[in-house]
Amino acid sequence: MTDQPTTHIQLSSSVVAEAKRLRNTRYALLAPGILTIFCIGIMPLSIVLVYSFLEPGDFGGISWVLSFDAYVQLLFEEDIFDETLSFTTDYIQIFLRSVSLALFTTIACLLVGFPTAYFIATQPPARRNAWLFLITIPFWTNLLIRTYAMLLILRDQGVINLSLIEIGLIDSPIPMLYTDFAVCLGLVYAYLPFMVLPIFASLEKLDFRLVEASYDLYATRFKVLKRIIVPLAKPGIAAGCILVMIPSLGAFITPALLGGGKSLMLGNLIELQFGQARNWPFGSAIALVLMVLVMLSLISYLRFGAKKGTPAHG
Amino acid sequence: MASTATTTTRKLGKAIDLKYQPGFSQIAWFCIAVLYAPIAVLVFFSFNENRSVTVWTQFSLDWYVKAWNNEGIQHAALISLEVALVAMIASTIMATMAALVTTRTASYRGLNSAIAVINQPLMVPEIVTAVATLIFFAIIKQVTGVSGIGYLIAAHTAFCIPFAYMPIRARLEDMNLSLEQAAADLYAPPFKVFRRVTLPLMMPGILAGAMLAFIVSLDDVIITLFVAGPGETTLPLYILGQIRRGVTPEINAVSTVFVGISVILVTFIFLFGKNKK
Amino acid sequence: MSQQPATAAIDIRETSKIYGKDRASGVVALDDVSLVIEDNEFFTLLGPSGCGKTTLLRLIAGFEQPTHGEILLFGEHLEGLPPYKRPVNTVFQHYALFPHMTVAENISFGLEMLDKPATEISSVVKEVLGLVQMNHLADRKTDQLSGGQQQRVALARALAPKPKVLLLDEPLSALDFKLRKEMQVELKRLQNETGITFIFVTHDQEEALTMSDRVAVMRDGLILQVGNPSEIYDRPARRFVADFIGDINILKGSIVSRDGSLATVQLDAGHQGEAGLPMNAESLGQEVSVAIRPEQLSFVADAAKANLSGTIEHISYFGSGFDYAILMPSGEKVMLQIQNRGGENLAYQLGDQVHIAISDNSMQILAD
Numbered sequence: 009m010t011d012q013p014t015t016h017i018q019l020s021s022s023v024v025a026e027a028k029r030l031r032n033t034r035y036a037l038l039a040p041g042i043l044t045i046f047c048i049g050i051m052p053l054s055i056v057l058v059y060s061f062l063e064p065g066d067f068g069g070i071s072w073v074l075s076f077d078a079y080v081q082l083l084f085e086e087d088i089f090d091e092t093l094s095f096t097t098d099y100i101q102i103f104l105r106s107v108s109l110a111l112f113t114t115i116a117c118l119l120v121g122f123p124t125a126y127f128i129a130t131q132p133p134a135r136r137n138a139w140l141f142l143i144t145i146p147f148w149t150n151l152l153i154r155t156y157a158m159l160l161i162l163r164d165q166g167v168i169n170l171s172l173i174e175i176g177l178i179d180s181p182i183p184m185l186y187t188d189f190a191v192c193l194g195l196v197y198a199y200l201p202f203m204v205l206p207i208f209a210s211l212e213k214l215d216f217r218l219v220e221a222s223y224d225l226y227a228t229r230f231k232v233l234k235r236i237i238v239p240l241a242k243p244g245i246a247a248g249c250i251l252v253m254i255p256s257l258g259a260f261i262t263p264a265l266l267g268g269g270k271s272l273m274l275g276n277l278i279e280l281q282f283g284q285a286r287n288w289p290f291g292s293a294i295a296l297v298l299m300v301l302v303m304l305s306l307i308s309y310l311r312f313g314a315k316k317g318t319p320a321h322g
Numbered sequence: 323m324a325s326t327a328t329t330t331t332r333k334l335g336k337a338i339d340l341k342y343q344p345g346f347s348q349i350a351w352f353c354i355a356v357l358y359a360p361i362a363v364l365v366f367f368s369f370n371e372n373r374s375v376t377v378w379t380q381f382s383l384d385w386y387v388k389a390w391n392n393e394g395i396q397h398a399a400l401i402s403l404e405v406a407l408v409a410m411i412a413s414t415i416m417a418t419m420a421a422l423v424t425t426r427t428a429s430y431r432g433l434n435s436a437i438a439v440i441n442q443p444l445m446v447p448e449i450v451t452a453v454a455t456l457i458f459f460a461i462i463k464q465v466t467g468v469s470g471i472g473y474l475i476a477a478h479t480a481f482c483i484p485f486a487y488m489p490i491r492a493r494l495e496d497m498n499l500s501l502e503q504a505a506a507d508l509y510a511p512p513f514k515v516f517r518r519v520t521l522p523l524m525m526p527g528i529l530a531g532a533m534l535a536f537i538v539s540l541d542d543v544i545i546t547l548f549v550a551g552p553g554e555t556t557l558p559l560y561i562l563g564q565i566r567r568g569v570t571p572e573i574n575a576v577s578t579v580f581v582g583i584s585v586i587l588v589t590f591i592f593l594f595g596k597n598k599k
Numbered sequence: 600m601s602q603q604p605a606t607a608a609i610d611i612r613e614t615s616k617i618y619g620k621d622r623a624s625g626v627v628a629l630d631d632v633s634l635v636i637e638d639n640e641f642f643t644l645l646g647p648s649g650c651g652k653t654t655l656l657r658l659i660a661g662f663e664q665p666t667h668g669e670i671l672l673f674g675e676h677l678e679g680l681p682p683y684k685r686p687v688n689t690v691f692q693h694y695a696l697f698p699h700m701t702v703a704e705n706i707s708f709g710l711e712m713l714d715k716p717a718t719e720i721s722s723v724v725k726e727v728l729g730l731v732q733m734n735h736l737a738d739r740k741t742d743q744l745s746g747g748q749q750q751r752v753a754l755a756r757a758l759a760p761k762p763k764v765l766l767l768d769e770p771l772s773a774l775d776f777k778l779r780k781e782m783q784v785e786l787k788r789l790q791n792e793t794g795i796t797f798i799f800v801t802h803d804q805e806e807a808l809t810m811s812d813r814v815a816v817m818r819d820g821l822i823l824q825v826g827n828p829s830e831i832y833d834r835p836a837r838r839f840v841a842d843f844i845g846d847i848n849i850l851k852g853s854i855v856s857r858d859g860s861l862a863t864v865q866l867d868a869g870h871q872g873e874a875g876l877p878m879n880a881e882s883l884g885q886e887v888s889v890a891i892r893p894e895q896l897s898f899v900a901d902a903a904k905a906n907l908s909g910t911i912e913h914i915s916y917f918g919s920g921f922d923y924a925i926l927m928p929s930g931e932k933v934m935l936q937i938q939n940r941g942g943e944n945l946a947y948q949l950g951d952q953v954h955i956a957i958s959d960n961s962m963q964i965l966a967d
Contacts, residue, residue: 023664023679034423034430041416041483042439048480049443052454059457069460120353123343127350130341139350141592146357149584150541152558153577156565157360160367167363200357219340229343258447260544265565275449275544282453282548292457295450302447503662504695506682508709508760518708522699 053299060292070288078293099277099294106274107301109188110256113195114203117252120196121203122245126237128204129211140208147201155265158194159185162266186268194262199255203248210244211237246313253305258298274298361581368574385575392572398560401471405556406539408475413482414490414532418524420483421490422516426499443481451481452548459549469551477549478539485538486531489591493527526594533587540583606673608764608796609636609659614668615820616654628654630820631667636764636798636813638673641790643799645807646817647843652800655817656766659798661685672763683712688757689766693773694749696741702752703728703737709760727755730789747778754789764796771806783810804844808832816840833892836877838965841890848891848933849965854883862964864889868929870906874962888965893922893936895961898953905954907933911947925953 063073085096128139146154161167162184169181184190214237222232238245260275267273274294281291371382389395417440424437443451459473501523505515543558550559557576564573611634619625629651636642644652657663658670661682670677677685688709697705703724710720728734731751741749750770757765767786771779787810790797801807807814808828815825816839824836835841838849852866857876864874866889874889899905909927916939923935935955947953 026664026679026681031430037419037423038436041420041487042436044416044476044480045439045442045483048455048458048476049446049451050439052458053446053450055457055461056450056454120349120356123346123349124353126343127346137592139354141588142354143357144592145585145588146361148537148541148588149361150543150558150577150580152541152543152562152565153364153580154361156561156573156577157364159565160363161360197356197360200353204353216341223340233343254445254447258449260449261562275447278449278453279547282456288457291453295453298447299450302445302450306445498693498695500691500693500695501697503682504689504691504697504756505708505712506662507660507687507689508756509683509712510708511681511683511712514712519697 056292064287078289113256114252116196117203125204125207190266194266199252202251206247207244210241250309365578368578385571389572389575398557402557409478409539410536412479413535414486417486425494448544452545456548482535486535489530490527607635608638610671612669614665617666641797641812643807643811643814650817651820686763688762690770692769694753706756727759731755767799852889877966890963893934895958896935899956906957907955
């Protein structure tokens with residue numbers, strides 16, 4: 009090697025060749041997976057964006073005419089006779105329902121899910137695995153089937169109503185289905201495991217010597233929970249919340265089965281546009297609104313969940 | 323739940339047990355009860371002789387037999403299996419390749435973007451993906467004139483990849499690079515290192531990933547609803563259609579089978595997952 | 600400089616390893632290092648963690664490539680070659696045994712990769728198992744073995760392909776004290792029997808002195824001194840080397856006169872006598888540091904025979920002997936070691952005034 013008083017490093021050619029080979033192998037192995045997801049998952053989203061600015065076609069689909077109708081339709085209704093626009097809250101209601109149901113669901117899941125996750129994390133290993141197993145099964149059971157099971161329970165001839173009539177508490181069935189309540193219940197039921205498992209993952213790594221130290225320093229159980237355990241479990245809590253929030257915002261099956269036509273969420277509205285209503289641009293516009301909501305949630309997750317300082321893990 | 327003897331000891335123990343939080347165990351049991359009650363009802367009444375979901379007459383496997391012989395269900399089951407198997411194999415292979423180059427490596431340009439792309443299907447609500455995929459395939463069908471079940475399989479493969487990726491990546495991260503270095507030190511060229519050392523040790527992760535991909539594909543409703551063409555009705559779609567028309571006991575039977583499949587697969591995943599510990 | 604570079608087992612020429620974009624902003628793990636290791640040598644790289652010894656080993660093995668410089672194996676260039684093309688094998692610090700293979704399968708792995716015929720493989724495996732005394736465990740899975748047994752398998756696996764050089768990366772650090780002592784003897788015996796050049800990495804200076812033919816003391820990516828154990832111990836060239844290996848006294852003095860590799864030095868503490876000079880003696884000024892090993896000092900009753908004197912400030916008892924710290928009028932302290940011989944030591948108590956003699960040929964002038 010020649011004497012090189014350079015500050016920049018120059019490697020021998022064989023070393024460079026080896027590095028290049030490694031890089032090529034790397035990209036070759038990544039390509040199929042990345043391309044598949046990109047072509048089927050990511051790129052079509054931009055087509056949705058484009059479609060939202062077009063007009064609906066005569067027989068479904070779209071026609072290539074630029075138009076903002078789809079977005080206008082979100083807030084305004086056009087009178088078919090005199091073509092005047094009047095403000096309508098129809099879609100705003102659905103929008104608000106989606107957001108509030110998603111929020112309620114997330115909070116409810118958190119209130120039930122956190123104690124559950126904590127309890128499981130503090131069990132001895134054998135019991136802990138049994139509990140995990142039990143929580144994991146609904147997690148991987150078909151959502152449609154679980155919602156159907158909930159349907160069986162909530163409907164007028166369902167288990168709850170008929171049992172209450174049997175006991176004599178009520179005379180005729182309480183209509184529980186096709187209400188916001190039923191949808192919320194269904195969502196909580198559907199996504200509860202999504203909250204429990206990430207929080208459990210966080211709590212499992214918790215160093216309980218920290219808890220010991222705080223008891224030593226005169227903290228009460230509640231204070232320890234509030235000041236030590238919950239903050240340290242923040243990553244898991246944030247992850248659980250986002251894993252419940254996103255599917256809840258875009259829920260389709262649960263409101264379809266449990267909400268009927270009366271408790272529509274954004275997901276149902278979108279499906280309608282691609283089905284009966286044959287208004288693809290409008291459906292695309294709604295899908296984009298949904299994506300914006302999801303983005304906002306993700307951003308607040310990254311801000312809130314990632315803002316953690318250095319966690320004191322054992 | 324506990325006898326009085328153990329209750330007293332437990333109360334004393336609770337005073338000292340630093341992990342105890344009041345009410346948490348009750349909430350946990352409540353949670354499990356809530357999660358399983360509807361499923362339990364479903365399973366229970368699938369064995370009920372009469373059609374009712376509330377009045378038990380006697381044990382019967384009639385509905386299972388009826389479901390088994392139902393042509394609609396048979397066809398849907400076959401379609402579901404076909405799609406799930408192909409999607410499982412394709413997505414697991416791609417996920418394995420991707421995991422190999424995104425794990426246990428120093429950071430390189432594009433690494434974080436690659437991981438973000440791989441996880442993207444998890445970040446977007448299914449309905450949006452369904453719509454986007456529908457539109458995209460509609461364009462392609464118009465342009466090429468080609469149709470067929472390939473589209474559905476492709477859509478399934480795409481969203482199965484991140485699910486297969488997760489356990490494979492987890493397993494890889496647990497493996498020490500020094501093993502592969504030792505193999506290279508002992509004259510094994512890169513492909514032989516992979517075949518003789520990396521792959522055998524990765525197997526539990528790959529199998530877990532494959533099973534996850536299989537379940538996810540089998541269970542999918544929304545994307546399938548939008549993308550499936552005529553004659554491509556999967557089992558979940560069939561069930562959805564039946565539910566919309568009214569509750570039938572055959573559906574209870576099919577649903578119970580689904581639950582059974584999930585239980586079996588989760589058991590396997592647990593066994594393979596435990597292995598590495 | 601080596602007289603016959605072609606026969607040297609390993610020849611490292613001006614080799615550096617830098618992580619990062621350039622020297623200024625990056626991490627310099629190895630700084631322009633040159634070293635020659637002979638055939639059939641038990642050579643040790645010794646130094647604290649971060650000194651670059653493991654980096655150097657990995658460069659020879661091929662797990663890293665040098666940023667600058669050349670590495671030759673019996674005259675053949677190694678740079679650019681991947682590990683599987685180098686006839687060099689490694690014993691890893693945590694053994695890196697293949698958990699899904701048996702002991703025998705682990706050992707035969709290298710030979711399989713070299714496409715050796717099956718008959719040769721089985722006979723070599725048997726031979727090597729005998730060498731490390733593990734015949735009875737050939738079909739065990741490796742995770743069922745104890746630490747010491749795993750170590751032997753790792754050794755056997757690396758020896759089976761009959762490499763030209765064997766690299767050992769702190770292989771004994773995970774073993775308990777007694778096992779480590781046994782393995783030190785084992786390794787020395789193996790090296791003698793096989794005649795393969797062993798390059799051994801450790802931070803344990805006692806280990807280095809016991810086992811090696813030659814030692815290279817490293818620090819911060821540089822080689823400070825290379826020599827056989829007694830050269831390193833009795834004639835340390837640098838302060839760091841003197842300090843790192845065993846206990847040392849370092850006293851101030853000035854050079855009175857020079858004569859070849861020796862000099863007459865006047866210690867500030869009073870004594871004047873002969874001392875060894877380090878290699879680059881030209882750059883030395885008149886004021887120097889002088890190193891003396893504690894065991895070269897002894898108590899004398901007769902003041903006339905004394906070279907130094909002082910007061911006992913501190914006594915430590917460590918079972919097999921005593922350490923005495925003595926404060927001298929010059930303000931410096933020296934340490935003395937005496938074996939435990941019963942009543943003899945009672946003569947020396949805290950606060951006693953004592954006289955000390957320095958053995959001949961035991962003073963060494965340090966280069967820094």
